[in-house]
Amino acid sequence: xxxxxxxxxxxxxxxxxxxxxxxxxxxxxxxxxxxxxxxxxxxxxxxxxxxxxxxxxxxxxxxxxxxxxxxxxxxxxxxxxxxxxxxxxxxxxxxxxxxxxxxxxxxxxxxxxxxxxxxxxxxxxxxxxxxxxxxxxxxx
Numbered sequence: 001x002x003x004x005x006x007x008x009x010x011x012x013x014x015x016x017x018x019x020x021x022x023x024x025x026x027x028x029x030x031x032x033x034x035x036x037x038x039x040x041x042x043x044x045x046x047x048x049x050x051x052x053x054x055x056x057x058x059x060x061x062x063x064x065x066x067x068x069x070x071x072x073x074x075x076x077x078x079x080x081x082x083x084x085x086x087x088x089x090x091x092x093x094x095x096x097x098x099x100x101x102x103x104x105x106x107x108x109x110x111x112x113x114x115x116x117x118x119x120x121x122x123x124x125x126x127x128x129x130x131x132x133x134x135x136x137x138x139x140x
Contacts, residue, residue, distance in 0.1 A: 041139060043089055051082060054082065061112055086128075100128050
């Protein structure tokens with residue numbers, strides 16, 4: 001039996017095999033993409049929550065001069081968490097989180113006394129938040 005005859009006799013089986021492999025490949029790719037999107041989405045929500053809480057610390061420390069709710073140690077905890085969550089995100093989110101860390105490190109001591117310091121931290125929070133929201137918008 002020649003190869004041509006065998007191909008003719010098994011055309012349906014060969015087509016079925018190609019379709020099955022293509023379907024399996026697409027399904028695997030789609031599952032991995034969905035898992036990636038779930039990871040990004042979950043990290044984004046955690047980041048947005050931490051950024052909101054970080055902004056509250058700044059407001060309490062600067063505008064209310066509340067040393068309990070505006071405690072700098074609490075701010076450090078949020079900045080660290082934001083940096084940790086940002087590691088799971090694509091650029092520019094990790095870069096913006098690092099900028100927030102730098103802004104907090106450079107300005108936290110003058111919260112409550114210097115408007116420019118509160119503005120520098122708030123602007124870094126807002127840039128990080130905007131980067132996270134933009135990344136969420138690109139998910140498929």
